[in-house]
Amino acid sequence: MNAKRKKLIYNSVTFGIVILAYVLCSSLYGSMSRSLRGQLIPICCWIVMAVSLNLVVGISGELSLGHAGFMSLGAFSGIVVSGWMLNGFQMENEILRLVIAMAAGGLVAGIFGVLIGIPVLRLRGDYLAIVTLAFGEIIRNVMNCVYASVEGKRLVLGFLNPSLPGKLLLNGPNGAVSVGKIATFGAGFILILVTLTVVLNLINSRTGRAIMATRDNRIAAESVGINVTKYKMIAFVTAAVLAGMAGALYGLNYSTLIPGKFKFDQSINVLVFVVLGGIGNTLGSVISATVLTMLPELLREFSDYRMLVYALLLIAMMLITNTPASRAVLNNVKGMFRRRNLHQTVQATQGTGKEKGGRQP
Amino acid sequence: MSETIRRRNADTKMVPVPSRSIIPERDLGKMPVLECQHLGIDFGGLTAVEDFNLVVGKTEIAGLIGPNGAGKTTVFNLLTKVYEPTRGSVMINGIDMHGMDTVAASRHGIARTFQNIRLFSNMSVEDNVRIGLHNQVRYGMPSGILRLPAYWKKEREQHEKAMELLSIFGMQDMGDMQAGSLPYGAQRRLEIVRALATNPSLLLLDEPAAGMNPHETQELMDNIIKIRDQFQIAVMLIEHDMNLVMGICEGICVLNYGKIIAKGTAEEIQRNPIVVEAYLGKQKDVGEKEGTEA
Incomplete structure (x- = not known):
C-alpha cells in the first residue's frame, strides 16, 4: 500500500504541476513578452519529446539517439495532412484540422517506429544507439527528397521529383512553405496531459512492468515468459507515436519548416532533457525540458558565449565527477x-x- | 532432517525400469513431465553434455549432482531453451520442445531459478512476483492505459495471487520492499516464488541452498516438499549440499564430464562405487557428510 501511495502522490504531483503551469501561463498570457509567448508551444512539444524519450531510455533501458527523426516525420506528415484537408476539402475548422494532423503525425511516426524497431531492437547497448542515430539521419535525408502537393482532392507525393501538379505543400530540402499556423497552446497542454496519462499509466500496468523487467534483467524476463523484443517494441513505438504527435504540433506552429531543423543535435538535446531530469523520472523530464528550452531565450544577450559556456560546463562536470x-x-x-x-x-x-x-x- | 522427510524417503521405492527412469511409484500411471532422449550439445569442439537420458515423473523431486563443470547448469539451459541442443530431444508434458525459445518453454510449464540470483532488483518484491504472473493474469495494453475495468479487476487478482504465493515463504509482509535490498536467503526464496508464479509443471532450481545456513536449508527442504505437494509439480534441483539432495530427492542423477554416470535413489547413489570414485571420493568433506547420512 505504501508503494502504491507513493506512486499515486508522484503522479498527482506531476499532473498538478503541469496543470498549475498551464493555468499560470494562460492567465499571465497578456503580460508575457512576445518571445516568451512564442516559446510556449515549442516548450509543450519538447516536454512531450522528453517524456516519450524517457519511456525508451528510462523505462525500457535502450539508448535511442534518433528521436528527432520521429518528430520530423510527425511534423511533415502533419503539415501535409493539414494542407491537404485545407486545400483539398476546404476544411476551415482549425481545431479539427490540428487534431487530424496530430493523429496523422502520430500514425506515420508509429508506422516508421515499427519498421525501424524491427531491425534496431535486435541490437543491444551501444549498437542500438548507433543504429538509431543512423536512422534519425536517414529520415532527415529522405525528407530532403520528398515532395508533396494537392491537386483537387488528390494528394500527390513525389520522390526527388519537384515538378508536381497542383499546390505544392512540401518542397524537398526547402521544406514546408506557407504552413497555416494553427497550433495552439491549449492543444499543447492537452497533448502533454495525454502523454503523461499514457506514459504514467503504462508504467504502472502489466505492460509497463514487463518493459521494466526486460530492462532490469533480460534473461530473467525471458525465463518467466516475457517476450523481450515485443515489449521493447511497445515502448519504442509508443514513444515514436508521441514524438510524431509532438512533431505535428511543432510543425504547425511555424510558417515555414525545413527538414534540416531535425538534425542529430536535436535528438541529443532531447536526451539531455531526459538525463538532466533523471533517467526514468517523468516529472524530471517535464521540468528539465521546460527550463532548458526557456533558458537560451532568457539569456539571449549572452547568446554569443552560450555554446562556449555550455561546453565548458560539460567538460567541468565530467572532470569534477570523474x-x-x-x-x-x-x-x-x-x-x-x-x-x-x-x-x-x-x-x-x-x-x-x-x-x-x-x-x- | 525432519521426521516427515525421512518417512517420505523410506516410502519412496525404486521403480524397476532399469534403462532411464527414476520415477517414484505414485507417478507411474501418469505421463512424465520431462523426458530427455540422447540429449547433447557441443560448443565448438567441446562436448558439454552427451547422451543425456532422463525421465522426471509428474510429482517427482529429482536431484542433479556432479562435480564442478560437469554440465549441470548446461542441462538446465538446454531444458529452458537458452541453448538449442545439438542432438537428441526434450519432451515436456509429451510435447516436443524442438525449435522452441525460452519464452515458449516457460509457457509450456518450465520455470527456473538461477545460480547467480537474477531478480529485478530495482523493483519491489510484489512487482517481481507480478512479473512472474505476466502470462497467468493478463490484460491488454489499452486497458492498462485507459484504466478500464479489466485493469482494476486483474490488478487486484494479481495482488491477491502474489500475496498468496509470497505467503508460502512467509514473505507477504515484504511486498513493498525493494527486491535488491533483501537478505541473500530471502532473494533466493523470492526467485523461487517468481518461478512458481508462472504456473510451471516442472520447477528447476539451480543451487537453491547456496549461501544459506543449515537452518535456512532445513526450511528450504520443507518448503520444496510443501511446494510439490501443494502445486502437484515436479522439481528438479542442482545442489552441492548433500544433506539437501539426499534428504529430499527421490531420484538422483549424477553427471560427470557431461555424461550420466549413475541414476537411482539416494541410498543407491551413496553405495554406488563409480559415484564415490568420481565425485564423493575426491572430496573428503562431502564424503564425511555422506557417512553421517547413511
Missing part, C-alpha cells in the same frame, strides 16, 4: 563541513574542541 583528484577535493570539502559541525558540537559540550578539529581524516 577524476580521483577532484573527487578527493570534493570529499575534503564535504568532510570540512562535517568536521566543522563536529568541532562545534564538541566545543559546546567539552570546551576542548580546538585540538580535535584538526585535519585528521
Whole structure:
C-alpha cells in the first residue's frame, strides 16, 4: 500500500504541476513578452519529446539517439495532412484540422517506429544507439527528397521529383512553405496531459512492468515468459507515436519548416532533457525540458558565449565527477563541513574542541 | 532432517525400469513431465553434455549432482531453451520442445531459478512476483492505459495471487520492499516464488541452498516438499549440499564430464562405487557428510 501511495502522490504531483503551469501561463498570457509567448508551444512539444524519450531510455533501458527523426516525420506528415484537408476539402475548422494532423503525425511516426524497431531492437547497448542515430539521419535525408502537393482532392507525393501538379505543400530540402499556423497552446497542454496519462499509466500496468523487467534483467524476463523484443517494441513505438504527435504540433506552429531543423543535435538535446531530469523520472523530464528550452531565450544577450559556456560546463562536470583528484577535493570539502559541525558540537559540550578539529581524516 | 522427510524417503521405492527412469511409484500411471532422449550439445569442439537420458515423473523431486563443470547448469539451459541442443530431444508434458525459445518453454510449464540470483532488483518484491504472473493474469495494453475495468479487476487478482504465493515463504509482509535490498536467503526464496508464479509443471532450481545456513536449508527442504505437494509439480534441483539432495530427492542423477554416470535413489547413489570414485571420493568433506547420512 505504501508503494502504491507513493506512486499515486508522484503522479498527482506531476499532473498538478503541469496543470498549475498551464493555468499560470494562460492567465499571465497578456503580460508575457512576445518571445516568451512564442516559446510556449515549442516548450509543450519538447516536454512531450522528453517524456516519450524517457519511456525508451528510462523505462525500457535502450539508448535511442534518433528521436528527432520521429518528430520530423510527425511534423511533415502533419503539415501535409493539414494542407491537404485545407486545400483539398476546404476544411476551415482549425481545431479539427490540428487534431487530424496530430493523429496523422502520430500514425506515420508509429508506422516508421515499427519498421525501424524491427531491425534496431535486435541490437543491444551501444549498437542500438548507433543504429538509431543512423536512422534519425536517414529520415532527415529522405525528407530532403520528398515532395508533396494537392491537386483537387488528390494528394500527390513525389520522390526527388519537384515538378508536381497542383499546390505544392512540401518542397524537398526547402521544406514546408506557407504552413497555416494553427497550433495552439491549449492543444499543447492537452497533448502533454495525454502523454503523461499514457506514459504514467503504462508504467504502472502489466505492460509497463514487463518493459521494466526486460530492462532490469533480460534473461530473467525471458525465463518467466516475457517476450523481450515485443515489449521493447511497445515502448519504442509508443514513444515514436508521441514524438510524431509532438512533431505535428511543432510543425504547425511555424510558417515555414525545413527538414534540416531535425538534425542529430536535436535528438541529443532531447536526451539531455531526459538525463538532466533523471533517467526514468517523468516529472524530471517535464521540468528539465521546460527550463532548458526557456533558458537560451532568457539569456539571449549572452547568446554569443552560450555554446562556449555550455561546453565548458560539460567538460567541468565530467572532470569534477570523474577524476580521483577532484573527487578527493570534493570529499575534503564535504568532510570540512562535517568536521566543522563536529568541532562545534564538541566545543559546546567539552570546551576542548580546538585540538580535535584538526585535519585528521 | 525432519521426521516427515525421512518417512517420505523410506516410502519412496525404486521403480524397476532399469534403462532411464527414476520415477517414484505414485507417478507411474501418469505421463512424465520431462523426458530427455540422447540429449547433447557441443560448443565448438567441446562436448558439454552427451547422451543425456532422463525421465522426471509428474510429482517427482529429482536431484542433479556432479562435480564442478560437469554440465549441470548446461542441462538446465538446454531444458529452458537458452541453448538449442545439438542432438537428441526434450519432451515436456509429451510435447516436443524442438525449435522452441525460452519464452515458449516457460509457457509450456518450465520455470527456473538461477545460480547467480537474477531478480529485478530495482523493483519491489510484489512487482517481481507480478512479473512472474505476466502470462497467468493478463490484460491488454489499452486497458492498462485507459484504466478500464479489466485493469482494476486483474490488478487486484494479481495482488491477491502474489500475496498468496509470497505467503508460502512467509514473505507477504515484504511486498513493498525493494527486491535488491533483501537478505541473500530471502532473494533466493523470492526467485523461487517468481518461478512458481508462472504456473510451471516442472520447477528447476539451480543451487537453491547456496549461501544459506543449515537452518535456512532445513526450511528450504520443507518448503520444496510443501511446494510439490501443494502445486502437484515436479522439481528438479542442482545442489552441492548433500544433506539437501539426499534428504529430499527421490531420484538422483549424477553427471560427470557431461555424461550420466549413475541414476537411482539416494541410498543407491551413496553405495554406488563409480559415484564415490568420481565425485564423493575426491572430496573428503562431502564424503564425511555422506557417512553421517547413511
